[in-house]
Amino acid sequence: MALAKPSGLYPCTRSLPQAKTRSFPSLLQPKLHPSPNPSLKPFDATPGLSLVSSSAPVLHLRPRRGFRAPPRASSDPSPLEESPQKDATSEYGLLRRATLVGTATVASKILGLLREIVLAAVIGVGPVATAFNHAAVLPRFSSSFLGGVNGPIHITVATTLSKLSKESRRQLTRKMLNIMFLIGGAFSALTYIYADEIISLTAPGLQVLAQGNLIREMAMNQLKLMTPCILVSGSMAVGFGCLTSEGENTYLALSPSITSIAVIASCAVYILMKGSSSSSLNSPLLGVFISSGASVGSLMQWIIQVMIHKNSERETKFISWMDFFNDKDVHKLFALMLPATLSSGLVQITSLTDLYFSSFIPGAAAGLSYAHLLTMAPLGIFSSTLILPLLPTFSRHTKPSSLASLKENLQKAIVLCMVIILPITCTSCVLAGPVISLLFQRFKFDSSASSFVSSLLLCYSIGSPLWIVRELCAVVFYSLGDGNCPLLINLIAIFMNGILDWLSLSVFGLGAQGLALSTSCVSALSVLALLLLLSNKLGGIINIRDMRGPFLLLLICCAISGFTAMFSYRMLQFFLSTISILRLFGLTELLSILLAGILGMSAFYLPLVFAKFAGVFLVDSLWTTLLNR
Structure with missing residues (x-):
């Protein structure tokens, strides 16, 4: 390019x-x-x-020393308009912001991983786990995707508010908080009333399974208990957007950890009350505790956010409907937010398609959930680390005179993401089995479940590097005020994913692994389509001829990384197993995975450093900033 x-x-x-x-x-x-x-x-x-x-x-x-700059006319543009404090893509502007948000995101992701480890230990991939994953479709979609960080409402609100004055921003935030709370209340009420029909529609395969009726009844009750997640999701997304537009991203990164803590606490309370016997861990009451913990966590996130807005003089006040109908800023925000929300909804319909077909396979819903979480955990960290600080920058560079800066900023972000995500993907593919065994294999999660989930993790990891590129492209489209292109791509992706899912199960017989592979294929095709549309819109992003060399080098580094990680793990496991003290404390497997992962990722970067590849020094600058904070 x-x-x-x-x-x-x-x-x-x-x-x-x-x-x-x-x-x-x-x-x-x-x-x-x-x-x-x-x-x-x-x-x-x-x-x-x-x-x-x-x-x-x-x-x-x-x-130079002693030099005094000549006076600048008032009409001249300020040379500090793109200062590091305001431009997230200056040398340390993005990196310093990203380090703080990234640290908070890592802490949140660790708690999320701990939550899944606890859930895997107490419910495994059995009936309670299957019911919970089918019941959590709508609440998870509302709280994590629509109402969560980097969701469509958050992104569109942040990009819109960043262009307004402080007073206009406060007024629009106040109105949107009230509107979204009313909308959330309506949808949560409908979900509670029609919970039975929703479960029947999204998981028809439960009717043909051996324990299908019991799982269906548990899923319906758990969905009713998680309706508060739907109630507060829209308001939380608007509040997150307001905080992002003002550069306050730390709470956004820490917010999901509140729900993780609540779910872990609910499991601990149940085990203290009922014990950890096999019969108690298969009880429907355990699903009630877990669902209640998820709802309590969402309500706590919302309450804390209300307190933050109140302290910042952004308190919520009720408004009249006429105020809503006459406000042009509200109309403009909804005109951008509705296509973006529908577009993300279509992305989740793709996941819902996977769950629809997985309902015919015992344990597939829970297995896909665990594998998807491990795939998305590193992607979520770098998504919050890079996309959040870049939102205001993309919004300021949407004018025709700034499109060149917008393209350059987007290319920097893509290169940085690829250089970071690819080695993680390579090592996770090679070490999928040992990682799943180490994290999850205990109590209700046996060796067969470990083998099943590790195969799903491998299938998901194939398309994971392109997921964050899709998010970056979507953010640029929303910053440009265009939500129709992502919507069109996601509509096509739904049909493609449904066709691939049906072929995977009915024609090729690939089972749950085929569902994960179809998701990876659809993600890759979606990224290619978005890049093509964005390239036409901005007058070119990537010059394919100039990028052939870098892509070939990255592929070679991926192969070297994967081989190094696999060979290192086997050799380390052999040698470390001979050390008695490591066997005594059960550290052989942990050290083998950690050291093999480090060696595999190091083998990825070594050829890039010798070739002086672009992006490697962005990683070095990010690491230096992290150490200097």
């Missing part, structure tokens, strides 16, 4: 010779800033390392 020439923070005062690049000219082209006024020499030009280029120098300019 031919990158547009970025505007620097300060003008360069003398021209320098063109630097030579060693590889991949589209990504490693030096960024030189022309001098608008050669007579002034206020700066020393020192070569440094570009965030996009690894081998080409970029000028880091500093004022």
